[in-house]
Amino acid sequence: MTDWVTVRGGGPQPVPIPTIISSNPPSGAVDARAGSVGGWKIVDLSMSFYSDINSSDFSVQSTNSSPVSITGSTVYNINDPRTVALSRSLIPGERIRLTHRPSNSSVCLGFLPGDVNGDGTTNGPDLLEMIDVLNGVKTRPIYATDLDRSGVVNPADHLKLIDIMNNTTVVKSLPACPTPLTAAPSGSQIQMANTLSSLTT
Secondary structure, three states: OOEEEEEOOOOEEEEEEEEEEEEEEEOOOEEEEOOOOOOEEEEEEEEOOOOOOOOEEEEEEEEEOOOEEEEEEEEEOOOOOOOEOOOOOOOOOOOEEEEEOOEEEEEEEEEOOOOOOOOOEHHHHHHHHHHHHHHHOOOHHHHHOOOOOOOOOOOHHHHHHHHHHHHOOOEOOEEHHHEEEOOOOOHHHHHHHHHHHHHHO
């Protein structure tokens, strides 16, 4: 993706815009851990190249009515991922879309205690997935299997999953991720469009 700037003495020149190429947690991930701590509040983003980016370059959309915003964006080394901080942790049953506005690239994350397989529901297949993980048949990320937040995956997490599934007051499904925002053209893009339009008339 590129933006355009006018260089003195010359015409418009393309200026590349960095895009999100990966994140930690990865886009599409669901935090299945239980407890009063809440879901993710920090996201590490790897961009296509280093650029001077700040928190105002990002937006966040949520499926929950409780307000959430970006409170900070830092990078410690030009080769490190950019850390983006949210104003609050994700709430059970919530999905967010974190968007880098200049490139309109984004990641989607969810929080659903007990959703071991990450399919957006807490149900029987999650029990089977947990059994396979405990038996070494499958591997899943720690955020999907360490349900009691002890730092290790063990039979206590299986018991925690059963508790979650038997609790009738716990949210058991996630909505779809919010639809990506459509990026508005930048001032320089509008200027370029006007310049090109004037050349054809």
